[in-house]
Amino acid sequence: VSVTDVGRGAVFLLTDYGNRDEFAGVTRAVVLDRAPDAILVDLTHEVPAFDVRAGALTLARCVGSLGPGVVLAVVDPGVGSGRRAVAVAVGGASVRSTARRAGPRYLVGPDNGLLGWAIDALGGATAAVALTPPSGPAGPTFDGRDLFAPVAARLWGGATMNDVGVPIDPGTLVRLADPVLRVTAGGPLEAEVLWVDGFGNVQLAAREADGDVAGLHGALEIVVAGSPHGGRRVANFDVLGTDELGLLVDANGRLALVCRRRPAATVLGVEPRDMVMVRPVSGPGR
Amino acid sequence: VSVTDVGRGAVFLLTDYGNRDEFAGVTRAVVLDRAPDAILVDLTHEVPAFDVRAGALTLARCVGSLGPGVVLAVVDPGVGSGRRAVAVAVGGASVRSTARRAGPRYLVGPDNGLLGWAIDALGGATAAVALTPPSGPAGPTFDGRDLFAPVAARLWGGATMNDVGVPIDPGTLVRLADPVLRVTAGGPLEAEVLWVDGFGNVQLAAREADGDVAGLHGALEIVVAGSPHGGRRVANFDVLGTDELGLLVDANGRLALVCRRRPAATVLGVEPRDMVMVRPVSGPGR
Amino acid sequence: VSVTDVGRGAVFLLTDYGNRDEFAGVTRAVVLDRAPDAILVDLTHEVPAFDVRAGALTLARCVGSLGPGVVLAVVDPGVGSGRRAVAVAVGGASVRSTARRAGPRYLVGPDNGLLGWAIDALGGATAAVALTPPSGPAGPTFDGRDLFAPVAARLWGGATMNDVGVPIDPGTLVRLADPVLRVTAGGPLEAEVLWVDGFGNVQLAAREADGDVAGLHGALEIVVAGSPHGGRRVANFDVLGTDELGLLVDANGRLALVCRRRPAATVLGVEPRDMVMVRPVSGPGR
Numbered sequence: 001v002s003v004t005d006v007g008r009g010a011v012f013l014l015t016d017y018g019n020r021d022e023f024a025g026v027t028r029a030v031v032l033d034r035a036p037d038a039i040l041v042d043l044t045h046e047v048p049a050f051d052v053r054a055g056a057l058t059l060a061r062c063v064g065s066l067g068p069g070v071v072l073a074v075v076d077p078g079v080g081s082g083r084r085a086v087a088v089a090v091g092g093a094s095v096r097s098t099a100r101r102a103g104p105r106y107l108v109g110p111d112n113g114l115l116g117w118a119i120d121a122l123g124g125a126t127a128a129v130a131l132t133p134p135s136g137p138a139g140p141t142f143d144g145r146d147l148f149a150p151v152a153a154r155l156w157g158g159a160t161m162n163d164v165g166v167p168i169d170p171g172t173l174v175r176l177a178d179p180v181l182r183v184t185a186g187g188p189l190e191a192e193v194l195w196v197d198g199f200g201n202v203q204l205a206a207r208e209a210d211g212d213v214a215g216l217h218g219a220l221e222i223v224v225a226g227s228p229h230g231g232r233r234v235a236n237f238d239v240l241g242t243d244e245l246g247l248l249v250d251a252n253g254r255l256a257l258v259c260r261r262r263p264a265a266t267v268l269g270v271e272p273r274d275m276v277m278v279r280p281v282s283g284p285g286r
Numbered sequence: 287v288s289v290t291d292v293g294r295g296a297v298f299l300l301t302d303y304g305n306r307d308e309f310a311g312v313t314r315a316v317v318l319d320r321a322p323d324a325i326l327v328d329l330t331h332e333v334p335a336f337d338v339r340a341g342a343l344t345l346a347r348c349v350g351s352l353g354p355g356v357v358l359a360v361v362d363p364g365v366g367s368g369r370r371a372v373a374v375a376v377g378g379a380s381v382r383s384t385a386r387r388a389g390p391r392y393l394v395g396p397d398n399g400l401l402g403w404a405i406d407a408l409g410g411a412t413a414a415v416a417l418t419p420p421s422g423p424a425g426p427t428f429d430g431r432d433l434f435a436p437v438a439a440r441l442w443g444g445a446t447m448n449d450v451g452v453p454i455d456p457g458t459l460v461r462l463a464d465p466v467l468r469v470t471a472g473g474p475l476e477a478e479v480l481w482v483d484g485f486g487n488v489q490l491a492a493r494e495a496d497g498d499v500a501g502l503h504g505a506l507e508i509v510v511a512g513s514p515h516g517g518r519r520v521a522n523f524d525v526l527g528t529d530e531l532g533l534l535v536d537a538n539g540r541l542a543l544v545c546r547r548r549p550a551a552t553v554l555g556v557e558p559r560d561m562v563m564v565r566p567v568s569g570p571g572r
Numbered sequence: 573v574s575v576t577d578v579g580r581g582a583v584f585l586l587t588d589y590g591n592r593d594e595f596a597g598v599t600r601a602v603v604l605d606r607a608p609d610a611i612l613v614d615l616t617h618e619v620p621a622f623d624v625r626a627g628a629l630t631l632a633r634c635v636g637s638l639g640p641g642v643v644l645a646v647v648d649p650g651v652g653s654g655r656r657a658v659a660v661a662v663g664g665a666s667v668r669s670t671a672r673r674a675g676p677r678y679l680v681g682p683d684n685g686l687l688g689w690a691i692d693a694l695g696g697a698t699a700a701v702a703l704t705p706p707s708g709p710a711g712p713t714f715d716g717r718d719l720f721a722p723v724a725a726r727l728w729g730g731a732t733m734n735d736v737g738v739p740i741d742p743g744t745l746v747r748l749a750d751p752v753l754r755v756t757a758g759g760p761l762e763a764e765v766l767w768v769d770g771f772g773n774v775q776l777a778a779r780e781a782d783g784d785v786a787g788l789h790g791a792l793e794i795v796v797a798g799s800p801h802g803g804r805r806v807a808n809f810d811v812l813g814t815d816e817l818g819l820l821v822d823a824n825g826r827l828a829l830v831c832r833r834r835p836a837a838t839v840l841g842v843e844p845r846d847m848v849m850v851r852p853v854s855g856p857g858r
Contacts, residue, residue: 010604012597018484019305019591022344025298025329026351032296032327033353033385041604043597049485050547058594065598065717067605077547080522098718099605140522141487142537145351146384198590199621201713236652236712251714261622261649304770305591308630311584311615312637318582318613319639319671335771336833363833366808426808427773428823431637432670 009069010039011152012104014059015144016047016075027144031072034153039069050077052114053176054272057194060117061252067101071118072144072152073109080140084111085131085147086173087155087164090122106155108148113176128173129165179205180275187279188223189214193272194254200263202270204278206255211247211278219281220247222257224268231257231278247278295355296325297438298390300345301430302333302361313430317358320439325355336363338400339462340558343480346403347538353387357404358430358438359395366426370397371417371433372459373441373450376408392441394434399462414459415451465491466561473565474509475500479558480540486549488556490564492541497533497564505567506533508543510554517543517564533564581641582611583724584676586631587716588619588647599716603644606725611641622649624686625748626844629766632689633824639673643690644716644724645681652712656683657703657719658745659727659736662694678727680720685748700745701737751777752847759851760795761786765844766826772835774842776850778827783819783850791853792819794829796840803829803850819850 011031017023024045031038043062047055055075063071076083087108097103103122107115111130119125134146151164161167180192189211191204211217211233220231222245231245240246240260245267250256257264257276270276297317303309310331317324329348333341341361349357362369373394383389389408393401397416405411420432437450447453466478475497477490497503497519508515508531517531526532526546531553536542543550543562556562583603589595596617603610615634619627627647635643648655659680669675675694679687683702691697706718723736733739752764761783763776783789783805792803794817803817812818812832817839822828829836829848842848 009608010601012601014594014597020330020332021483022300022330022348023483025300025327026348028327029296029298029329029348029352030385032325033351033387036295036325036353036387039604039608041597041600043601044592044594046592062594062598062601065605066601067608078524081524099602101605101608140534145537197593197595238650238653248712251717306616306618307769308586308616308634309769311586311613312634314613315582315584315615315634315638316671318611319637319673322581322611322639364810367810426820431823 008156009067009104010041011035011069011156012041012043012066012071013045014043014047014055014062014071014073015045016049016051016055017045017144019045023142023144027072027149030145030149031153034150035156038153038156047075051075052077052112054195056114056117056176059114060121063103063118063121064097065099066103067099069104070152070156071104071107072148073107073114074144074148075114076110076112076143078110078112079143085109085143086111086168087129087131087151087161088115088119088125088170088173089127089161090119090124091126108152108155111174113174116173116175125170125173127161128168128170129161130168131165181205181210183210183213185213187214187216188277189216189279190275190277191255193270193274193276196265196271200259200265201250202257202264202268202276203250203252204255204257204276207253208249208255211255214278215280216247216255216278217280221279221281222268223277224270224274229268294442295353295390296327297321297355297442298327298329298352298357299331300329300333300341300348300357300359301331302335302337302341303331303430305331309428309430313358313435316431316435317439320436321442324439324442333361337361338363338398340481342400342403342462345400346407349389349404349407350383351385352389353385355390356438356442357390357393358434359393359400360430360434361400362396362398362429364396364398365429371395371429372397372454373415373417373437373447374401374405374411374456374459375413375447376405376410377412394438394441397460399460402459402461411456411459413447414454414456415447416454417451467491467496469496469499471499473500473502474563475502475565476561476563477541479556479560479562481558482551482556486545486551487536488543488550488554488562489536489538490541490543490562493539494535494541497541500564501566502533502541502564503566507565507567508554509563510556510560515554580728581639581676582613583607583641583728584613584615584638584643585617586615586619586627586634586643586645587617588621588623588627589617589716591617595714595716599644599721602717602721603725606722607728610725610728619647623647624649624684626767628686628689628748631686632693635675635690635693636669637671638675639671641676642724642728643676643679644720645679645686646716646720647686648682648684648715650682650684651715657681657715658683658740659701659703659723659733660687660691660697660742660745661699661733662691662696663698680724680727683746685746688745688747697742697745699733700740700742701733702740703737753777753782755782755785757785759786759788760849761788761851762847762849763827765842765846765848768837768843772831772837773822774829774836774840774848775822775824776827776829776848779825780821780827783827786850787852788819788827788850789852793851793853794840795849796842796846801840
């Protein structure tokens with residue numbers, strides 16, 4: 001590995017292939033067959049099957065932490081259909097990046113909205129190409145192996161966008177609907193659940209500033225499917241009592257409903273895409 | 287990493303150790319302790335516990351995508367018993383390989399049939415050795431750490447087969463029973479279920495040519511445990527309606543029963559080793 | 573990668589982040605952003621959520637197999653609270669190590685007992701520092717990304733302990749309670765269940781010598797929650813009949829209750845921290 005190669009960075013993988021089957025392993029092997037010096041970083045392979053929205057949110061949460069390289073993302077219920085496969089070039093300058101080095105230069109995956117919020121987080125697309133489909137005996141069902149991994153390896157190795165596809169207008173890339181968020185001054189705040197993590201924390205489609213507008217400080221009322229729960233604004237998990245619900249600013253700058261060493265999602269009975277309303281107990285919404 | 291080292295390729299890992307315990311992690315660490323320049327590629331560690339047949343099928347599905355290196359495979363219910371541990375050399379020329387570079391040169395694992403179909407797919411064994419058991423304080427239960435990882439590291443690093451074991455006749459390696467497949471001209475086709483993947487796709491022990499012989503085009507009848515289901519031959523998932531069953535040629539060249547964004551295995555109530563009968567609706571079997 | 577870099581070894585990761593979310597992937601990415609030449613080895617990310625004791629035992633089981641490098645361990649229910657974050661230097665000489673090269677030089681993680689038994693296994697702490705909290709926009713909930721990964725990368729790259737924190741007395745590091753073990757000459761032996769692995773093997777807080785003192789040879793009685801089970805001392809899994817329980821010395825030198833190709837934990841109805849009593853059938857305890 002020369003300094004130049006290390007400078008190329010990593011190939012970052014995010015899929016819904018799971019870790020049980022060999023799909024992720026084969027994708028890794030194909031990248032390394034074509035780019036033997038590449039460093040592979042598995043972001044996750046356990047995006048819920050077919051859940052493009054969850055994959056797009058996950059990728060967007062990751063990109064601010066990534067150094068240079070190529071993102072290979074596959075959550076692709078439309079594999080084998082007419083959906084486009086794309087590579088997208090970005091400036092590599094993330095607004096929120098905490099990485100020491102410049103971020104990824106390319107993202108590769110299906111054109112179904114999976115890449116959109118990550119592209120936004122990396123400063124927007126500077127160019128995009130529709131990938132040339134694989135030739136030869138490739139089947140219709142494993143583009144990770146047959147199309148995306150080879151393209152990611154080529155881009156990592158120095159190929160240009162024009163080497164791997166045909167230019168398209170980045171403005172035509174498929175976009176997912178924005179997460180639902182309604183903020184009223186003094187409350188309430190109504191937000192879509194974006195993510196329930198493995199600890200049961202409930203990330204909302206709202207940021208700290210949204211909570212400030214809605215007056216979400218001190219005691220709170222949290223309403224899910226018509227059922228109210230008490231809670232309070234906190235700075236971390238550990239100040240919460242065993243039975244308490246807290247609202248904090250999480251590691252992505254989002255408001256999240258949490259418990260102390262218990263899954264808040266189970267306590268509240270929520271899952272991604274559910275709506276949650278939060279208001280100050282003394283606020284106008286009460 | 288010199289060019290020579292990269293030329294040695296990777297150590298490819300496939301086990302039933304799971305990702306929950308540290309078994310896979312320790313195996314990785316031992317390979318790297320002995321071969322610090324090796325590149326590790328996890329194919330999967332989630333082969334169902336003790337399921338040698340599932341592991342052998344998984345490995346066979348992988349090998350055509352692998353570049354050079356050493357395969358370390360452990361699904362080993364007989365660990366600690368008298369079963370042989372082996373390393374097998376292959377020509378590295380896979381009939382169906384899509385890899386750019388030559389494939390793996392060595393496979394290391396228990397002699398219980400786990401390696402057999404992968405060896406076949408890599409052109410057959412050119413030599414085999416029974417591994418010398420580990421000396422010292424190794425226990426009877428973790429040969430991945432104590433035997434297979436050190437041997438894989440040594441072979442990766444340039445050791446010869448005779449350095450790691452005693453020559454045996456490759457013809458004496460344990461073979462698993464071939465998957466069950468009965469094809470009648472014009473139908474029906476009866477095939478063992480080889481694999482249900484994480485999306486619920488049902489891979490059969492039949493290839494495209496078998497489907498052609500059985501006349502599996504257009505409308506189909508699929509019979510599982512005496513219960514008939516309607517279906518049709520398709521080229522990809524996306525042409526299927528929500529409630530339809532399809533038969534397609536999958537990414538391994540096998541016939542597979544699939545649904546669109548739903549698990550066909552659940553719809554059909556099948557699991558690996560079950561038998562499935564498929565026939566054309568207008569065929570002689572009806 | 574120069575010889576020097578390879579000589580630095582790996583960054584070994586152990587967390588309860590799970591493989592579903594992107595926490596582990598982001599942690600990997602941050603290490604590589606700061607230490608592009610580092611080799612990452614995932615020990616496991618599936619320590620049960622918040623289970624510091626399980627994580628500490630897992631790490632202790634691993635360290636004897638590790639070559640040089642830095643251990644990054646995060647099972648951290650107190651993240652965001654006042655608990656200390658620490659780096660600990662060790663001599664790298666493990667009493668029980670089977671690694672060819674010297675073991676890890678540094679361990680990084682929360683000061684909640686997670687690192688303690690691994691430190692012991694690596695010969696004890698030679699120095700410890702309390703880590704300087706991350707500056708800037710880091711939130712209170714993801715110290716793996718914001719604190720531990722950057723510190724591990726710096727130590728891997730040659731930073732000194734004083735570069736990353738403020739010296740503390742290693743004797744003040746939090747210790748977990750020792751596992752419960754009571755051994756009576758001739759039996760019985762009473763031991764805490766340390767671990768149930770993915771195969772259902774039940775590791776006890778007792779070593780081979782403890783079993784010798786208790787006379788655990790030949791036929792045994794195993795008592796769990798007042799219910800007796802028959803069993804016998806064996807050298808490996810394969811000599812057991814389908815319905816038999818065995819006691820063997822496992823790959824960590826611990827006594828373990830096992831079945832042949834079945835989960836002994838299910839047969840016995842035990843989980844970690846339960847107490848198990850074992851005595852010879854003809855012993856004085858009967």
